[in-house]
Amino acid sequence: LVTAVSTVAFKQAIGMLRRGGTCVLNGLPPGEFPVSIFDVVLNGYTIRGSIVGTRLDLEEALEFAAEDKVKATIETLPLESVNDVFHRLRTGKVSGRVVLGIGEQALERRGEKSTTAA
Structure with a gap:
């Protein structure tokens, strides 16, 4: 779908x-x-x-x-969270959308910074 x-x-x-x-x-x-x-x-x-x-x-x-009356519920997580996200989907515990990001991209969208050195 x-x-x-x-x-x-x-x-x-x-x-x-x-x-x-x-x-x-x-x-x-x-x-x-x-x-x-x-x-x-x-x-x-x-x-x-x-x-x-x-x-x-x-x-x-x-x-x-x-009229800005629609608010999307979007949760951005690192790709490493994929198994947890699938578990949450199967058990009906996802509200809105979940976006899986790769590396820095996922952290930047969450407003966090990577703790790994470049």
């Missing part, structure tokens, strides 16, 4: 499908989204689209965002 409105995310999701897998695309990124028919047929992929809500729902959601 891809909820990111990004063709990059759509491509990554299809690239991660196992043989016979299904990818549900939710959202409408701009532009075209080419898919390799060869890969779809050879691997037996199912690709589905899903629209959640009406145009009015979308307009209201965009108004809320424009």
